[in-house]
Amino acid sequence: xxxxxxxxxxxxxxxxxxxxxxxxxxxxxxxxxxxxxxxxxxxxxxxxxxxxxxxxxxxxxxxxxxxxxxxxxxxxxxxxxxxxxxxxxxxxxxxxxxxxxxxxxxxxxxxxxxxxxxxxxxxxxxxxxxxxxxxxxxxxxxxxxxxxxxxxxxxxxxxxxxxxxxxxxxxxxxxxxxxxxxxxxxxxxxxxxxxxxxxxxxxxxxxxxxxxxxxxxxxxxxxxxxxxxxxxxxxxxxxxxxxxxxxxxxxxxxxxxxxxxxxxxxxxxxxxxxxxxxxxxxxxxxxxxxxxxx
Amino acid sequence: xxxxxxxxxxxxxxxxxxxxxxxxxxxxxxxxxxxxxxxxxxxxxxxxxxxxxxxxxxxxxxxxxxxxxxxxxxxxxxxxxxxxxxxxxxxxxxxxxxxxxxxxxxxxxxxxxxxxxxxxxxxxxxxxxxxxxxxxxxxxxxxxxxxxxxxxxxxxxxxxxxxxxxxxxxxxxxxxxxxxxxxxxxxxxxxxxxxxxxxxxxxxxxxxxxxxxxxxxxxxxxxxxxxxxxxxxxxxxxxxxxxxxxxxxxxxxxxxxxxxxxxxxxxxxxxxxxxxxxxxxxxxxxxxxxxxxxxxxxxxxxxxxxxxxxxxxxxxxxxxxxxxxxxxxxxxxxxxxxxxxxxxxxxxxxxxxxxxxxxxxxxxxxxxxxxxxxxxxxxxxxxxxxxxxxxxxxxxxxxxxxxxxxxxxxxxxxxxxxxxxxxxxxxxxxxxxxxxxxxxxxx
Numbered sequence: 001x002x003x004x005x006x007x008x009x010x011x012x013x014x015x016x017x018x019x020x021x022x023x024x025x026x027x028x029x030x031x032x033x034x035x036x037x038x039x040x041x042x043x044x045x046x047x048x049x050x051x052x053x054x055x056x057x058x059x060x061x062x063x064x065x066x067x068x069x070x071x072x073x074x075x076x077x078x079x080x081x082x083x084x085x086x087x088x089x090x091x092x093x094x095x096x097x098x099x100x101x102x103x104x105x106x107x108x109x110x111x112x113x114x115x116x117x118x119x120x121x122x123x124x125x126x127x128x129x130x131x132x133x134x135x136x137x138x139x140x141x142x143x144x145x146x147x148x149x150x151x152x153x154x155x156x157x158x159x160x161x162x163x164x165x166x167x168x169x170x171x172x173x174x175x176x177x178x179x180x181x182x183x184x185x186x187x188x189x190x191x192x193x194x195x196x197x198x199x200x201x202x203x204x205x206x207x208x209x210x211x212x213x214x215x216x217x218x219x220x221x222x223x224x225x226x227x228x229x230x231x232x233x234x235x236x237x238x239x240x241x242x243x244x245x246x247x248x249x250x251x252x253x254x255x256x257x258x259x260x261x262x263x264x265x266x267x268x269x270x271x272x273x274x275x276x277x278x279x280x281x282x283x284x285x286x287x288x289x290x291x292x293x294x
Numbered sequence: 295x296x297x298x299x300x301x302x303x304x305x306x307x308x309x310x311x312x313x314x315x316x317x318x319x320x321x322x323x324x325x326x327x328x329x330x331x332x333x334x335x336x337x338x339x340x341x342x343x344x345x346x347x348x349x350x351x352x353x354x355x356x357x358x359x360x361x362x363x364x365x366x367x368x369x370x371x372x373x374x375x376x377x378x379x380x381x382x383x384x385x386x387x388x389x390x391x392x393x394x395x396x397x398x399x400x401x402x403x404x405x406x407x408x409x410x411x412x413x414x415x416x417x418x419x420x421x422x423x424x425x426x427x428x429x430x431x432x433x434x435x436x437x438x439x440x441x442x443x444x445x446x447x448x449x450x451x452x453x454x455x456x457x458x459x460x461x462x463x464x465x466x467x468x469x470x471x472x473x474x475x476x477x478x479x480x481x482x483x484x485x486x487x488x489x490x491x492x493x494x495x496x497x498x499x500x501x502x503x504x505x506x507x508x509x510x511x512x513x514x515x516x517x518x519x520x521x522x523x524x525x526x527x528x529x530x531x532x533x534x535x536x537x538x539x540x541x542x543x544x545x546x547x548x549x550x551x552x553x554x555x556x557x558x559x560x561x562x563x564x565x566x567x568x569x570x571x572x573x574x575x576x577x578x579x580x581x582x583x584x585x586x587x588x589x590x591x592x593x594x595x596x597x598x599x600x601x602x603x604x605x606x607x608x609x610x611x612x613x614x615x616x617x618x619x620x621x622x623x624x625x626x627x628x629x630x631x632x633x634x635x636x637x638x639x640x641x642x643x644x645x646x647x648x649x650x651x652x653x654x655x656x657x658x659x660x661x662x663x664x665x666x667x668x669x670x671x672x673x674x675x676x677x678x679x680x681x682x683x684x685x686x687x688x689x690x691x692x693x694x695x696x697x698x699x700x701x702x703x704x705x706x707x708x709x710x711x712x713x714x715x716x717x718x719x720x721x722x723x724x725x726x727x728x729x730x731x732x733x734x735x736x737x
Contacts, residue, residue, distance in 0.1 A: 047386040047407050131561060152560035152716065240497070241560045241716060242709040257383055259702040260407075261736050 040267040045260045058267040067243075068268055071251040072275075078158070078247060079226035082165045086222045087215070089170045094177030108178065111171035119168075123235020126164045127151065130236075154244035157237050161245060164232055169225065173218040180214030181207070209292045216287045220280055227276045248272055338367040339640045341633075342395035344388070345372050346381035347444070347624055349587060350662040357657040361647055368640045382407070382701070394629045396641045402697040405432045405440045405625055412439055413628040413638060420649045420668060428622050428667040430516075431698050440625035441645050442667035447601065447620030447683040447692070448503050448582030450476075450491070451589070454598035456577035460486040470602045471610040473545045480552040483577040490552035491578035494567045495560045495715055497708025503619075504546070504580060504604070505707050505728075506696040511538045511606050511614035516694055526732040533725035538614070541606035543714075543721055549580070550715060559715050568592055571599075578602070583679035586663055590677070600682040603691075614693060618686040621695035622667050706731045 015022075040058050044051040062068060093111055097104045114122065130150045138146025150156040184207050192202050208215075230249040233239065239246035239254075246254070252272060256265025345354055351374050358370040373395060375384045382404045388394045389411065400408065414437045415421070421429065424442055432440035457465040460482040470476050480490035512522045525531045533539045554576055555562045565588070571579040572592025579585075589599065605615045628641045648654040649668050658664050659673040665680045666673075675681045686692050710727040713719045719727070 045407065047382070047389060048410065050410070135561075148558040149561040152558050154718070240709070240712065242497075242712040242718070243705075254702070254705065257380075258705055259700075259736060260382075 036266050037270065040263055040270055042263050044262045046257065046262045054263065058263040059271075061261075061264045062267050062271055065255075065264070065268070067246075068248070068251055068255070071246050071248045072272075074158070074245070075227060075248040078161060078165075078229075079223060081162045082169075082226045083219060083222045085162065085166045086169045086173055087218055089166060090173035090218065091177050093170065093174045094181055097174070098178055098181045108175070111174055113171065114168050115172040117168075119229075119231030120235045122164065122168060123232045126160065127236050130160050151237055152241050154241055157241060157245045160236060161229075161233065161247075164236060165226070165229065168232070169222060173222065176214050176218050177211070180211040184210045209290075212287065212291045216284060216291075219287070220284060223280055223283060224276070227272070227279075338369055339636050340369050340371065341397065341637050341640045341644070342371045342373055343397040343626070343644075344375060344381065344385060344395040344399060346375045346384075346399045346401070348374055349584065350664070353657065353662040356661065357648075357654070360653050360657065361644055364647065364651070364653065365640075365643065368643065370640075370644060389631070392632065394632055396633045396637050397626050397628055397644070399443065400440070400625050400627055402431050402440075402621070402623060402625055403699060403701065405627060406434055406698075408627060409434055409439055411629060411631045413630040415439060415441060415628065415642075418642060419646065423649065423668045423670045425667050425669055427516075427694060431622075432625055440627045442622040443624040443626055443664065444622065445620055445665040445667050445683070445687075446582055446584055446623040447618050447665075447686070447695070448580070449604055449618045450578045450580055450602040451571060451585070451599055451679065452578050452602055453571050453574050453576075453595045454600065455595035456483060456486075456488055456574050460488070460577060467600055467602055468616070471605060471615045472608045473541065473548060473605045474608050476545065476602070476605055477548045477552075480548065480578075484552065488574065489554040489570075489576045491549060491580070492555060492562065492567055492570045492576045493549050493553045493559065493580060493715065494564055495555075495562050495712055496564055497712060498704045499564075499581065499708075500711035500715065501706070501708025502699070502704035503582065503695075505542075505711055506699060506703075507604055507606070507614065507619060507693075508533075508536075508539045508542045509696050509699075510619060510693050511542065514613050514693075519694075519696075523732075526729065527735065529729065529733040531729065531732075533729055534722055538606050539725065540721075541612075542604070543724070545605055546714075550717075559717075560712055580604070583663075583665070583677070583683050586677040586679045589679075597678050599678045601679065601686065617691045617693040618683060619693045619695045620683055620687060621697045623695070623697060700735050702735075703731075 041053050041055060042051040043054045043058075097108050097111075101107070117125075134146045135149050137143070138148075150160050189202055189206060192206055197205070228249055229247055230253070233245065233247050233250050237245045239250050249272075252265055252268045255268055256262050259265075343354070343358075345351055347354075351372065354372045358372055362369050375381050381398065381400050385394065385398045385400065385404075385408070394411070398408075398412075405412075416433075416436075416438045418441075420441070421438060425445075428442040428445075429438045429440075432438055432442075452465070452467070454465060457479065460479070470479055483490045509519055509523060512519050522531065550556070550559070553559060554570065567579045567581060568585055568588035569592050570576045572589045572594060574594050583601075590597070601618050603614065603616055603618055606612065607615060610616070626645065628638055630638065633641070648658055649666075649670065655666070655671050655673055658666050659671065660676045663675070663677050663680060665675055665683055675684050683692075707728055710719070710724055710731070713727075714721070714724045
């Protein structure tokens with residue numbers, strides 16, 4: 001029915017279904033993206049009525065901006081730790097909560113709950129915990145580790161970010177892993193037990209390979225969220241103490257809106273976009289190869 | 295089949311209509327909104343003010359009401375800058391969306407950035423009544439673009455009850471004019487069983503207020519201070535050997551030594567400062583007169599507070615040892631891009647109302663606790679901190695605050711100062727970091 005009609009007719013049918021979405025997508029994604037790329041070639045400060053083209057000068061400044069690369073390095077470190085901890089913890093939780101424990105759906109809901117809070121609220125809650133609750137307990141009980149605020153020490157402040165991210169996302173990833181675990185067919189596991197495979201062998205040889213799609217999704221999500229984190233960073237540490245926990249998104253924002261260097265900020269955002277896109281695409285490409293059929 | 299085809303066309307046209315009507319209806323809305331603003335609908339002239347002094351939002355709304363009663367044809371709406379946002383950010387967003395307010399309250403340093411979009415106010419009557427230097431920084435090529443709203447000053451705020459007890463008698467602020475005498479006062483306060491002071495570790499306080507004393511204290515002559523800034527940009531200044539920088543940091547070392555939060559100097563928040571000072575747990579806090587509403591809610595000293603200068607040497611006569619840093623910190627500008635001439639006139643009328651009408655002056659001084667930047671307003675400041683600043687200004691003991699520093703100065707220099715406060719860097723590193731900031735800064 002569709003094939004025997006002309007090009008225009010087919011296009012019209014497609015436009016009917018995809019047109020509205022396409023319109024929205026172009027208006028809110030493609031146009032701003034292209035305009036953003038254009039801005040990287042200007043020296044606009046965000047308000048002046050005039051702006052001049054400066055060629056690739058902004059990209060030059062990106063590579064000379066030591067702070068940008070420092071915060072990018074910190075972000076890499078942050079992403080590494082959060083991805084590992086989130087996924088390990090989420091998998092363990094999912095494993096425990098598919099064992100048929102008493103009240104397991106209650107625990108599942110409980111672990112998922114942090115994910116329903118917005119990053120800003122969460123940041124303030126944990127700021128209170130790290131600044132007041134832990135310090136109070138540390139001083140009363142004489143625990144040296146907690147007697148000063150973790151948020152005022154550059155090293156520990158970094159770990160507060162990791163802890164909060166793990167707490168926030170582990171439950172979410174757990175739900176995906178639970179789905180993956182329950183999707184592993186029981187018959188092959190049973191067959192394996194009859195053949196004499198122990199629990200560890202079943203886990204590493206059967207369950208995990210069959211769950212690769214869940215791992216792909218979870219690692220992809222945690223990677224992408226790790227690189228793009230801004231809200232928790234803002235509410236929990238504000239990049240402090242003395243800019244030591246300023247992750248890359250925050251640096252880009254500060255560059256564009258605080259230093260009023262819109263062009264350089266936009267160029268940094270684009271560089272960040274390219275790097276993150278490459279990393280996540282590589283991750284998906286390589287882990288796709290590990291997928292197996294039952 | 296025919297039926298399906300008809301149906302398809304129907305849906306297609308329906309979506310089109312939906313999209314088009316969505317676009318056009320929003321267009322229509324803005325038009326009618328503009329119509330309302332123009333006053334063509336007969337409802338009078340509607341003007342807006344973007345307020346970036348969030349602590350006076352309720353007072354401003356009251357003032358808008360009073361102004362409307364005095365001028366029934368004009369209605370004024372006050373829009374707040376959202377919490378945590380800067381006026382520059384908000385105003386540039388509003389301009390980008392083609393819907394700027396009639397009046398914008400900006401920080402001094404931002405006015406020049408908006409100069410293509412705002413009205414030249416040189417012809418207004420209040421220009422002649424403004425206090426000395428109030429218009430210097432907003433005058434570009436001989437034209438003044440902004441209305442000076444508030445003078446703000448900062449230094450060491452003392453709680454008179456605590457220091458009276460410490461010195462045993464009536465405390466005389468003029469005795470504190472060297473680093474040594476300040477340290478002596480700290481010792482006396484500690485001896486009386488209280489903590490000497492609280493150093494609030496916010497980057498804006500340390501960077502924009504405390505450290506900029508190192509620039510302003512270079513010379514009484516602002517042109518020399520500006521030359522010093524130019525030298526910093528050019529990388530020609532060696533801060534580590536600069537007398538004012540070292541003196542200021544010597545005082546800072548003394549402050550660190552007597553700081554109540556010594557154990558974790560970066561954990562403090564702004565809210566902690568007024569509480570400790572107001573309750574008299576410490577005698578001194580480094581902050582400005584804008585903190586009065588917070589201090590007064592904890593007040594135990596019968597509203598007796600005042601300012602001490604931040605000494606930068608042990609020679610009482612040096613510039614800065616007896617002076618309080620103050621300047622006009624908030625400016626109102628009028629948009630000329632989207633506002634109609636009627637709206638612009640109404641906005642000018644509002645500014646005149648503040649300066650020349652008894653009601654306006656009452657709002658400014660008594661309601662909003664602002665130190666006015668106009669000679670013709672003779673009302674005394676309503677709170678002790680404002681009074682103290684006014685007293686220093688009237689005795690000629692004021693130092694121009696640095697209010698046109700680059701926009702990211704407070705964040706970067708503030709971070710370096712926090713590092714120094716937490717003893718994670720020394721004076722050489724601090725000097726180097728600040729010199730580095732200045733040689734890399736934009737513009």
